[in-house]
Amino acid sequence: MLTVNGIRDDLMATTxxxxxxxxxxxxxxxxVDGVSLRLEAGRIYGLIGPNGSGKTTLFNCITGVERRxxxxxxxxxGRIDGLKPWEIAQKGIGRTFxxxxxxxxxxxxxxxxxxxxxxxAAARERALELLRFVKLEELRDEYAGNLSYGQQKxxxxxxxxxxxxxLILLDEPAAGVNRTLLxxxxxxxxHLRNQGRTVLLVEHDMKVVMGLCETVFVLDHGxxxxxxxxxxxxxxxxxxxxxxxx
Amino acid sequence: xxxxxxxxxxxxxxxxxLAAYPGFASGYGxxxxxxxxxxxVLASSWNLISGLTGYVSFGHVAFFGAGAYTGAxxxxxxxxxxxxxxxxxxxxxxxxxLVIGYPCLRLKGPYFAIALxxxxxxxxxxxxxxxxxxxxxxxxxxxxxxxxxxIYYAMGASAASVTLLTYVIITSRFxxxxxxxxxxxxxxxxxxxxxxxxxxxxxxxxxxxPGIVGALTxxxxxxxxxxxxxxxxxxxxxxxxxxxxxKGTVWGPVLGAVVLFVAQEVVWARYPYxxxxxxxxxxxxxxxxxxxxxxxxxxxRYRLPRTI
Numbered sequence: 001m002l003t004v005n006g007i008r009d010d011l012m013a014t015t016x017x018x019x020x021x022x023x024x025x026x027x028x029x030x031x032v033d034g035v036s037l038r039l040e041a042g043r044i045y046g047l048i049g050p051n052g053s054g055k056t057t058l059f060n061c062i063t064g065v066e067r068r069x070x071x072x073x074x075x076x077x078g079r080i081d082g083l084k085p086w087e088i089a090q091k092g093i094g095r096t097f098x099x100x101x102x103x104x105x106x107x108x109x110x111x112x113x114x115x116x117x118x119x120x121a122a123a124r125e126r127a128l129e130l131l132r133f134v135k136l137e138e139l140r141d142e143y144a145g146n147l148s149y150g151q152q153k154x155x156x157x158x159x160x161x162x163x164x165x166x167l168i169l170l171d172e173p174a175a176g177v178n179r180t181l182l183x184x185x186x187x188x189x190x191h192l193r194n195q196g197r198t199v200l201l202v203e204h205d206m207k208v209v210m211g212l213c214e215t216v217f218v219l220d221h222g223x224x225x226x227x228x229x230x231x232x233x234x235x236x237x238x239x240x241x242x243x244x245x246x
Numbered sequence: 247x248x249x250x251x252x253x254x255x256x257x258x259x260x261x262x263x264l265a266a267y268p269g270f271a272s273g274y275g276x277x278x279x280x281x282x283x284x285x286x287v288l289a290s291s292w293n294l295i296s297g298l299t300g301y302v303s304f305g306h307v308a309f310f311g312a313g314a315y316t317g318a319x320x321x322x323x324x325x326x327x328x329x330x331x332x333x334x335x336x337x338x339x340x341x342x343x344l345v346i347g348y349p350c351l352r353l354k355g356p357y358f359a360i361a362l363x364x365x366x367x368x369x370x371x372x373x374x375x376x377x378x379x380x381x382x383x384x385x386x387x388x389x390x391x392x393x394x395x396x397i398y399y400a401m402g403a404s405a406a407s408v409t410l411l412t413y414v415i416i417t418s419r420f421x422x423x424x425x426x427x428x429x430x431x432x433x434x435x436x437x438x439x440x441x442x443x444x445x446x447x448x449x450x451x452x453x454x455x456p457g458i459v460g461a462l463t464x465x466x467x468x469x470x471x472x473x474x475x476x477x478x479x480x481x482x483x484x485x486x487x488x489x490x491x492x493k494g495t496v497w498g499p500v501l502g503a504v505v506l507f508v509a510q511e512v513v514w515a516r517y518p519y520x521x522x523x524x525x526x527x528x529x530x531x532x533x534x535x536x537x538x539x540x541x542x543x544x545x546x547r548y549r550l551p552r553t554i
Contacts, residue, residue, distance in 0.1 A: 063436060077546075097436075103429035104420060105494075114422040115437040118431030141549055163438060 014040045016167050016198045016207075022071035022081075024054075031057040033222035034071070039167065044193050045113055046213035046230070052244055054222040055202045056098055059169050063095050064088045075167065084119075095164035097200075098172050100152045104145025105176070108155055111144050115162045123162075131160040133188070148176050149171045157185065161192075168192060170201040174208045178217050187213055211235070218242065247349050261316030264402060268395045276398050283401035284463060284509050287455040288480070289487040289499035290408040295452035296485070297493035298421060301351065303329075304481055305362030308369050309339035309453040310460035311475040315373055315380060317461025318428050318470050322359060322388050323379070332400065332461040341458025347449040354431075365480070370476040370490055385471030388464065397466045405500075408455045413496045416552050424448050424460065425494065486525070492541030497554055501540060 017039040024032040024135035032054040047055050060066035062073055064085040073081040073138055080088050103111050113120075117199055131137045134154040141145060153176065160168055172191070174182050189212060190198055203209050209216060210230040218226040218233060220242035226233055233239055264329045268276050288310065313335030313409070320331040334526045372381045380386055415421040426434035427441050435442050464470045483506070491502025514521045536543045541554055 064434065065436065084440075085432075086438050086440045087434035089436055095436055101430045101436075103426050103433065104424060105429055110422055114419060114426055117419070117438070120419070143546065158550065159437065230331035 008108075011141050016041050016075070018073070018074040019062070020072045022058070022061055022073065023069050024057055024066060025069050032061060032068075032219075035219070035222070035224045036071075037217055037224065037227065039200060041166070042193055042196045043198055043215065044189060045198070046209040046218060047200060047202045047219065048204075048206075048209055048233075049219035052104055053219040053242075055219055056171060057222075058219070059171055059202065062088075062169065063093060078204065084188055084221065086242075089163065089165075092163075092166040093169065094160035094163055094167070095169040096119050096153075096160055096173065098169055098175075100149070100157050102144040102147075102152050102159070105143055107141050108144055108147065109140040111155055111159055112162050115159060123202055127162065134184070135157050135234040150181050152239050153177055154181070154185070157188070165197070167198045167200070170203075172202055172204065174203055174205045182208070196210050261406070264522055265399075267416070268398055269398060273394075275337070276394060278507075278511060280398045280401050280466070280516075282504055283398075283405040284459045285483070285503035285507050286500050287401070287489070288403040288484045289325070289406050289503045290405075290412050290453045293454040293488045293493060293495075293499045294412060294415065294469060295445075296446045297342045297488055297495075297499070298415070298424040298428060298449050301449075302355075302359045302485075303362045303452070304359040304478075304485075305364070305366035306452070306484055307458060307476055307478070307480040308341065308362065308366040309456035310463075310480065310499065311366070311369055311373070311472075312342050313339045313457030313462075314464040314470050314475040315386070316457070317388050317389055318464040319379060321465060328391070328393060328397070328462070328465040329400065329404075334460050335461025335464075336454045336458035339341030339453040339460070343447075343450050343453035347446050351445045351449060356541070366478065366481070370472045373476070381440070381471075385469055385474075386464075388468045389469060390468065391465070393465065394418045397462055400462055404455060404458050409500060410498070411451065412499070413553070416494075416496050420444075420447075421552075461495040468495055486529055489537075489539055490528060492539030492543070492545065495539070495554060496539040496552070498539050498541040 012183045019035060019037050021036055021224055022032055023030065035058060047058065049055055057066060061068045063147055064080070064083055064087070068081050071081070072079055075092055075093060080091060095178045103114070108115065108131060109127055112122050112130060113123055116123045128137060128140070131140050134157070136151060136155060139151065144152060147155060156172065173185055177185060186208065202211070213230055216228065216230050216233045217224055218239050225238045225242060227234070247264070248271070267279060288306070292303060292306050310550025316338035317331040317335035318329070320326040320334055321328055326334070346365055349444065350358055353361055354495070374383050378380070397520055415424070423444055426437070427445060428440055458523050460475060464475070487502035487506050488499045490506060491500065510521065513524050532539065538546060544550055545554060
């Protein structure tokens, strides 16, 4: 069905990621319940929802950290559900984690170098450029574990960029980051979008979501209850109900 | 550059000194140095899997024992010369690591440690059981041969090779990728690192050295039995040497092997009863006071390069 007619193919050209009826259960709890969504190239998407609504689980299912129970995930024209996390990463999906996961006893520079197999000199140049970009160049030889929380967050962010992913998943990029840093980070995300990359971010800071995302998906109890432009989402009754109760 | 040159010159002097050493040394001196070489191989090999990837192997002596029996059987039953038999010991250990590593490296933390501990006990039982080939509990005697000095050089070459291998790995991105497994395996995978394959490679590399020196030790001692080549204490000693010197560093295992061996020799000769006490005290002191070991401590404090 996907390859039969020309119209579908045309759509495929701009579709980066397609999730179809994805379900993930933990024992009796359905963390993600039949969620479908489609991401197009060169756009910034937001994924919001109350705590425990399944946002991070959905991230984990996309990146292979968790194995989905039902449904399919198509990326770059092929199914990726069932692949190992590193295979998915090599296909071009990069992610950050809700709780920072840098490599603490590797230096900032090593944190970046280690994720690429490009020629070392080129990788080094790119890594230094990225460190300059987030103003960590001076700290390149410092162990990542000795950096401040905000600095580690930035390091994790640019580590994702080392592989030049086509799709970038950011799990709460704004949490615990001061205003100045946050603005830099948001500029960086827009810059990535302008390069034709796609960004999907989980975020609790509504100002960030509303100011940055072009399309927002809302999850509640594992189900997608709304999808649309930020302005529309804000007035959606189901969304308001999910956040504030009836 | 100058410091690098000086370090290389010092290293060359040490190697030359050790190469000339049997020419003027006492029998005891050669024998003790040979054992230091063996411990350098064992400690550095353990460092390759456990120091770098954080997968703590509590059964590493299994590869030593497998190499010892392979070498001894080839020499005693098949009539091979000891040098090819030693290489065969290394090959046997790597094959064993391949068979064991594939299922065991999926286990995390203490489960991996315990699985390897079990492997060692299983091997010891198997060796005791197949009496026809191994001599069982009675042990296996090798034909008499005085090859202490050639074996000294073979052990020395093994120690140099494993140290060089460690240097090459740790200063490469392959080594960094191994360290990401220790640092955060989930993040490593999310960054596109095939951790399963990397762990297996490190495990295979870590088995070769113990296999070779196991076979050399069997030849050198002329007699082996299950309890002499599969003792848990040997694994513990490797671990303590690496922790003392600095896990995940190039020279830490070498430093730990030399210091601990010399300390043991001195104390053991003078105060045999204090020996286990000293050993325990070192373990406690290292874990409490400098969990990264001597070089690890210096490395984090003075930001030394990974070439140390």
